[in-house]
Amino acid sequence: AQTVTQSQPEMSVQEAETVTLSCTYDTSENNYYLFWYKQPPSRQMILVIRQEAYKQQNATENRFSVNFQKAAKSFSLKISDSQLGDTAMYFCASKTPHSYNNNDMRFGAGTRLTVKP
Amino acid sequence: EPEVTQTPSHQVTQMGQEVILRCVPISNHLYFYWYRQILGQKVEFLVSFYNNEISEKSEIFDDQFSVERPDGSNFTLKIRSTKLEDSAMYFCASTSDRISYEQYFGPGTRLTVT
Numbered sequence: 001a002q003t004v005t006q007s008q009p010e011m012s013v014q015e016a017e018t019v020t021l022s023c024t025y026d027t028s029e030n031n032y033y034l035f036w037y038k039q040p041p042s043r044q045m046i047l048v049i050r051q052e053a054y055k056q057q058n059a060t061e062n063r064f065s066v067n068f069q070k071a072a073k074s075f076s077l078k079i080s081d082s083q084l085g086d087t088a089m090y091f092c093a094s095k096t097p098h099s100y101n102n103n104d105m106r107f108g109a110g111t112r113l114t115v116k117p
Numbered sequence: 118e119p120e121v122t123q124t125p126s127h128q129v130t131q132m133g134q135e136v137i138l139r140c141v142p143i144s145n146h147l148y149f150y151w152y153r154q155i156l157g158q159k160v161e162f163l164v165s166f167y168n169n170e171i172s173e174k175s176e177i178f179d180d181q182f183s184v185e186r187p188d189g190s191n192f193t194l195k196i197r198s199t200k201l202e203d204s205a206m207y208f209c210a211s212t213s214d215r216i217s218y219e220q221y222f223g224p225g226t227r228l229t230v231t
Contacts, residue, residue: 037222043206045160045222091160095220105152105210105220107160 002027002094006108013082014116021077021111023092032096034068034075035105039089048090051075082115119143121223123209129229130199138194138226140209149192150210150220151184153177160208166192199230
């Protein structure tokens with residue numbers, strides 16, 4: 001079974017600065033996908049970034065990038081030049097694509113990020 | 118851009134009543150999911166659905182829950198006799214195939230059981 005752990009319940013950062021959110025996971029699979037979702041106060045789940053485990057290169061989407069350490073089973077999210085609109089809950093999630101009986105997403109407990117002006 | 122839609126956005130019901138939450142997945146998607154998020158807690162998997170049958174369900178998805186795809190577009194979650202602890206945000210998601218890495222989430226339905 002997959003488990004996802006986010007050890008930082010809350011974090012804050014000054015606007016324009018950089019912040020890193022931590023995530024570790026546990027899986028027996030060799031191939032899997034990892035995600036960071038953003039949940040603003042509207043509560044809609046918005047995909048921020050994804051990483052395929054077989055790719056060594058860290059994914060990047062504009063101001064968002066990940067540090068994927070497969071051996072350590074670590075998948076942290078770095079937000080550069082933080083903006084007020086980045087204030088939200090951030091969930092780390094994993095998914096294994098090839099198991100018929102385990103094709104759902106597993107989420108961490110979330111990190112509440114507050115960007116301060 | 119196609120998106121998953123859910124109705125209603127907020128449902129208030131009394132304990133013991135039946136509720137049906139509705140979702141319209143993206144039209145060419147084949148796999149459908151329901152997730153639940155109790156206020157302040159993590160998003161939890163409930164059930165996945167493919168080819169008109171449940172492919173996987175979690176321990177949360179007991180006999181009080183059922184899912185259905187009554188026509189070619191809607192995907193519903195029914196709770197037969199709601200309990201106070203069913204109060205949560207319910208998210209529907211869909212994906213085009215089992216291997217696809219991205220599930221597209223709807224905006225959620227907030228269920229309040231009083």
